Amino acid sequence: MCGIVGLFLKDPKLEPCLGTLLAGMLGTLCDRGPDSAGFAVYGLDAPAGNVKLTLRTLPDFDIGGLLERLERVAGTPLPHRVRDTHVVLTVPAAGEATIRAELASIPGISVVGAGRRMEIFKEVGRPDRVTTRFGLAHMAGTHGIGHTRMATESAVTTNGAHPFTTGPDQCLVHNGSLSNHNAVRRELIRHGVTFQTENDSEVAAGFMTWKMREGASLEETLNASLDALDGFYTFVVGTAAGFGVLRDPIACKPAVMAETDRWVAFGTEYRALVDLPGVENAKVWEPEPATPYLWERH
Amino acid sequence: MPTVDLANTSLRDLNAALHRLTLDTNETHWRVLNPRGRHSVAAGIDVPITVAVEGHVGYYCAGMNKQATVIVHGNAGQGLAENMMSGQVRVKGDASQAAGATGCGGLLVIDGNASARCGISMKGIDIVVKGSVGHLSAFMAQAGNLVVLGDAGEALGDSIYEAHLYVRGNVKSLGSDCIEKPLQEHHKAQLRKLLDSAGVNGAELGEFRRYGSARRLYHFHMENLGSY
Numbered sequence: 001m002c003g004i005v006g007l008f009l010k011d012p013k014l015e016p017c018l019g020t021l022l023a024g025m026l027g028t029l030c031d032r033g034p035d036s037a038g039f040a041v042y043g044l045d046a047p048a049g050n051v052k053l054t055l056r057t058l059p060d061f062d063i064g065g066l067l068e069r070l071e072r073v074a075g076t077p078l079p080h081r082v083r084d085t086h087v088v089l090t091v092p093a094a095g096e097a098t099i100r101a102e103l104a105s106i107p108g109i110s111v112v113g114a115g116r117r118m119e120i121f122k123e124v125g126r127p128d129r130v131t132t133r134f135g136l137a138h139m140a141g142t143h144g145i146g147h148t149r150m151a152t153e154s155a156v157t158t159n160g161a162h163p164f165t166t167g168p169d170q171c172l173v174h175n176g177s178l179s180n181h182n183a184v185r186r187e188l189i190r191h192g193v194t195f196q197t198e199n200d201s202e203v204a205a206g207f208m209t210w211k212m213r214e215g216a217s218l219e220e221t222l223n224a225s226l227d228a229l230d231g232f233y234t235f236v237v238g239t240a241a242g243f244g245v246l247r248d249p250i251a252c253k254p255a256v257m258a259e260t261d262r263w264v265a266f267g268t269e270y271r272a273l274v275d276l277p278g279v280e281n282a283k284v285w286e287p288e289p290a291t292p293y294l295w296e297r298h
Numbered sequence: 299m300p301t302v303d304l305a306n307t308s309l310r311d312l313n314a315a316l317h318r319l320t321l322d323t324n325e326t327h328w329r330v331l332n333p334r335g336r337h338s339v340a341a342g343i344d345v346p347i348t349v350a351v352e353g354h355v356g357y358y359c360a361g362m363n364k365q366a367t368v369i370v371h372g373n374a375g376q377g378l379a380e381n382m383m384s385g386q387v388r389v390k391g392d393a394s395q396a397a398g399a400t401g402c403g404g405l406l407v408i409d410g411n412a413s414a415r416c417g418i419s420m421k422g423i424d425i426v427v428k429g430s431v432g433h434l435s436a437f438m439a440q441a442g443n444l445v446v447l448g449d450a451g452e453a454l455g456d457s458i459y460e461a462h463l464y465v466r467g468n469v470k471s472l473g474s475d476c477i478e479k480p481l482q483e484h485h486k487a488q489l490r491k492l493l494d495s496a497g498v499n500g501a502e503l504g505e506f507r508r509y510g511s512a513r514r515l516y517h518f519h520m521e522n523l524g525s526y
Contacts, residue, residue, distance in 0.1 A: 274334040284392075286394060
């Protein structure tokens with residue numbers, strides 16, 4: 001099971017509604033994945049020379065104390081926004097490494113995403129409650145992707161929740177199960193990729209991170225995934241400019257896409273798309289197996 | 299004509315109402331509004347009525363259908379008319395995976411395309427797809443007819459038993475034990491009948507090619523013993 005969604009807005013007038021639309025799509029897919037949920041929203045750019053870090057903290061973490069400590073290390077005030085257990089922190093790009101090093105020394109904190117535009121939020125619990133906790137309905141942006149999880153390959157934990165980041169402004173959601181993830185994980189660890197969980201989807205994210213770090217484009221990376229990853233999968237990969245979709249060659253996992261002149265949407269099921277404006281006149285189709293699809297704004 | 303709006307009636311109530319109908323019912327034409335991709339719409343009907351569904355449906359629409367005619371004015375999700383016994387199911391748009399799966403009888407007509415595994419394990423159903431079908435269609439097909447006016451994807455008829463496959467367009471590849479066979483006059487007569495019942499006019503029968511089982515796979519062969 002699991003449910004995944006993606007929404008890419010062509011019409012800037014819809015941007016203030018991105019979060020509302022995405023929350024509706026995820027809410028519909030609660031019954032495909034009641035264990036945890038997560039989403040990535042591509043909103044406002046960080047100011048020039050800055051990067052946004054999304055931090056996940058344990059419940060009841062002293063976020064005020066954390067910010068004080070980080071600002072002391074950075075030597076400058078750090079604009080931030082707290083959303084439930086997550087903090088989106090804007091840091092000078094030049095100081096990112098120092099701040100990351102400091103964060104790595106603090107137990108109970110993990111950096112779940114980084115980039116100029118991307119913010120990632122994920123937690124255990126029913127997807128509609130998770131999106132409410134983070135206030136997704138009030139978030140604006142150009143595009144976003146999301147996931148509702150029914151755990152099969154590893155434990156129900158926040159670290160096992162999607163999306164998994166694959167690099168700056170990039171993240172992955174996955175519907176399916178990989179059968180060769182242990183072998184691929186061992187190989188990637190030899191290439192210096194680190195993993196936090198036993199989760200199969202994190203391996204797919206790690207593989208893509210590694211490929212792109214080696215200089216591959218997103219399209220080349222998706223094509224390489226077809227050879228490297230065995231099992232069932234439909235992937236949606238968010239990027240700064242849009243999103244990509246890839247289904248395995250057997251295409252066991254369902255996938256529906258729809259497009260109007262105002263938006264492009266992906267859903268595990270058509271049900272997830274029914275509240276999008278003008279869906280009744282949308283072009284609706286299934287992505288072909290083993291074929292990367294990319295929607296990006298240029 | 300009973301009209302059921304799924305915006306304010308539950309799917310269970312709709313299906314229960316359809317299941318309560320008796321053979322002598324006067325409520326022979328039903329309309330279903332706002333399906334919005336819901337699963338199992340009009341599944342399990344066993345009376346000769348017509349149900350028109352106005353919009354896209356989710357999984358297993360008209361599953362296990364007997365006697366009824368179900369018309370979907372939209373697209374259908376996975377498992378459309380799965381295990382149909384008799385009657386007709388017609389979809390004006392596209393159908394997702396496994397349309398007509400394990401169907402034992404009746405007629406399934408898809409005006410658009412059907413994706414992967416159309417007619418998987420079909421056991422007597424007739425399927426006419428006016429567009430194309432995806433990979434592994436008619437996988438392990440046992441009986442019945444699959445007619446495709448467009449193209450067929452990879453591995454058509456893999457491990458097929460005795461179903462008849464007619465394809466007008468290109469076949470990307472044939473599956474294991476599926477071969478092309480001559481299109482003889484009695485096949486043309488059968489094909490004409492299927493096209494007529496699906497409302498397809500003007501198709502040139504000579505443009506179709508017939509595929510079926512080479513019958514090498516499903517009998518036990520001593521020389522294959524080492525493979526078991």
